[in-house]
Amino acid sequence: MSNTFQHICLGIVNGFRDNVLGALKVYKMDAKTETEPTKKSEEELTTLARRRAVKKPSKEKENSKERAPRITQRIFLCCAWNGGIFWMSILLFNSVLLPGLQWLTILLAGHSSSVMVWGWIGPVLSWVFSALWILPLFVLTKVVNNFWFQDIADAAYRKSRGRPQLPNISVFIADMVFSLLMQSLFLMQGMIAHFLPIPAVGQVIGVLHMCLLYSLYSFEYKWINMGLEVHQRVSIIEMKWPYFCGFGLPMAILTSLPSSFVVSGCVFSILFPLSIVSANEADENNHRLDYYQLKLFGPVIRISNALFNHSFKGQRSRRSVTTDASNRHGQTSETSTSKR
Incomplete structure (x- = not known):
């Protein structure tokens, strides 16, 4: 029992350390890209591309390097x-x-x-300020942040x-829709667990849900680029939950400090790009601890599967009805033609 508790504490500490x-490593990644030329990219150039590169003036090459945004620049803009602006x-x-x-x-x-x-x-x-400024800017910020987060994650993944x-494309869209539904249900599950009547237990379970959810947010970009499906991603979170609990703990603590939901969203949007880079640089496979798999995602996965399959069956039934109607219409037209 004491050995398991030590392993859990060690996993939490390692996850917290890897996040911080x-x-x-953002500056090291940008410095490595600037100082070390990529030999692989030079080898992949065709003969015509090499001739164009030789003919291209050095000044244009320097300008193209300057125009290429670095990860630190993307994070600074975010x-x-x-x-x-927003906060x-x-x-x-x-x-004031x-x-x-x-x-x-x-x-x-x-x-x-x-x-x-x-x-x-x-x-x-x-009320006027919230309706005319905060709400539109909040929606715009959510849209812009999604593009920035994806851009930062892709740039960090390519460089490392x-x-x-x-x-x-169809598999990617289905995976993202299912993941979004599952994460929304998991957030609701954590909010419900937070209000359990047992003192302190509900708060601990609620914080655990938020830590795992923030870790899933951060690692999901890397795992999608690696080709892992949503069930594989959730299985990794559940198998190594102490590590991911420690990884998401800084974000869970800092976003819970503001009393306003909007301000908490601003804090999340400021810190989340750094968590994406930390997740990209982390090696979660090194933390192989022998403890019980925490299946907190089990209920929401079953509900998501039921809703997803129900909607898919509804679409198939509507398509079959449409196909039957078109076939009947075709048979009717052929019968009327034959009678004529």
Whole structure:
């Protein structure tokens, strides 16, 4: 029992360490790309491409290198958008604009009258700001972040592991839809477990769910590029859950500190690119610990399979009905033609 507990603690510590230290390898990856020329890419060039490369001026080569964005530049743009524009606008509104308007109201209407006036002006301004600025920008940020996260993950994978495996488009879409449904249900499962009436147990289970979910978010980019399907990815998380619990623990702690859901999303969007790089550089296969497989994803996988299969059967039944109707229509037209 004590040996198993030591293994669990060791896995949590190793995952936490890999997440924190892995983010520091971003600068090494960019420096390695700049200092070491890729011989493999030179060997893969055709004869015509080599002649063009020789004829190409060196100044154009330098400009093309400068135009190629580095991983650090991509991460900086992502952090600048989420922290410098989105989060900063919320802080300025709540800390500068609203207090300034409240002070101006007190100055113009007096202290006694301003209490009643600000009682309905303050909520109206907050609602208008949320509806006209926060909500549209939040949706736009989610869309932009998805492209940035994928771009950062692909760039990190190419620089450290080579070309990603390109799956079939239909298989890739089905895999992503199933993964999104499963992750949404797993998030709901963690929120329900958080409200268990047993003291402290519900909170521990809720934090465990968030840690594993953040680890799945981070490692999923690498595993998809490696060609692993969603059930294989979930099996790795469940088999080595102490390691992935420790890996997602920093993100779970930092995103739980803000009281606002929007601010928590900003913190996640700022830190998540670093977790993607850390997951890409981590070697989770080295952590082979002998403990029981934690099948927390089992219920949501069964529900996702049921919903997925039900929708797929519904599509097949609708297609069969359409096919039967078209066949009947064709038979009817042939009969009427023969009668004529």
